[in-house]
Amino acid sequence: MLAIIGGSGLTQLASLEISRHEVVRTPYGEPSGPLVFGRIGAHEVVFLPRHGHGHTIPPHRVNYRANLWALVKAAGAREIISVASVGGIRADLSPGTLVVPHQIIDYTYGRPQTFFDGGEAPVAHIDFTEPYDAALRERLLCAAEAVGLAVAGAAVYGATQGPRLETAAEIERMARDGCDIVGMTGMPEASLARELATPYAAICAVANWAAGRGDSRHLIRFEEIEAVLQEAMGRVRTIIEHLCAAP
Numbered sequence: 001m002l003a004i005i006g007g008s009g010l011t012q013l014a015s016l017e018i019s020r021h022e023v024v025r026t027p028y029g030e031p032s033g034p035l036v037f038g039r040i041g042a043h044e045v046v047f048l049p050r051h052g053h054g055h056t057i058p059p060h061r062v063n064y065r066a067n068l069w070a071l072v073k074a075a076g077a078r079e080i081i082s083v084a085s086v087g088g089i090r091a092d093l094s095p096g097t098l099v100v101p102h103q104i105i106d107y108t109y110g111r112p113q114t115f116f117d118g119g120e121a122p123v124a125h126i127d128f129t130e131p132y133d134a135a136l137r138e139r140l141l142c143a144a145e146a147v148g149l150a151v152a153g154a155a156v157y158g159a160t161q162g163p164r165l166e167t168a169a170e171i172e173r174m175a176r177d178g179c180d181i182v183g184m185t186g187m188p189e190a191s192l193a194r195e196l197a198t199p200y201a202a203i204c205a206v207a208n209w210a211a212g213r214g215d216s217r218h219l220i221r222f223e224e225i226e227a228v229l230q231e232a233m234g235r236v237r238t239i240i241e242h243l244c245a246a247p
């Protein structure tokens, strides 16, 4: 079964033939909402909107541990595709662009970020050299190519704390660090998936130029973001549908 974690702009999947909803409790508290089970084509899918069904949970308050635990341990998901909106830092990643990142730099803080949190379990360190699963990334890129949709196939995702957007100087520094896109939810989601040894990849829609870049030079205008995101998430859906149609 494939888990899809939906982000801003993707709070439901029209192509998902829903069979049931399930409220799940975990040792880490409640996930963002009931899990939505169903099928896309022949593929069993479990869907969870990261910010809750009413989009009320801000990035720093998402219970990432409960979400991952619910999807993997309770629902039995074997792989996870994360959908997220991001700001574009690199010059070619303008609003509307789709991106499958290959690396992460984590700037978040104060988020419960591990299942290995002391107690009875022995100390464990996961390898996180390549934070995303190579094979799952490849399937996303192949699905995009098959339906003729352009996707940037490599980018460094900078995960910020939010919920405020960044300053222009922060984005400058992130660019110097090597970040290509910026978002608020990529971590600790990716490392928790790795802790559960579950392949995880992300497909991101660039909603806006990051602070200080492009038309966000002086200010980020929210009115325009919504329309860009809706259209871009339509393309993300098409890609995921195709990925699910593949054997």
Ligand code: HPA
Binding pocket: 085, 086, 087, 088, 160, 165, 166, 182, 183, 184, 207, 208, 209, 210, 211
């Ligand atoms: N910064 C951080 N997260 C985001 C942005 C941004 O500019 N756009 C969408 N998610």
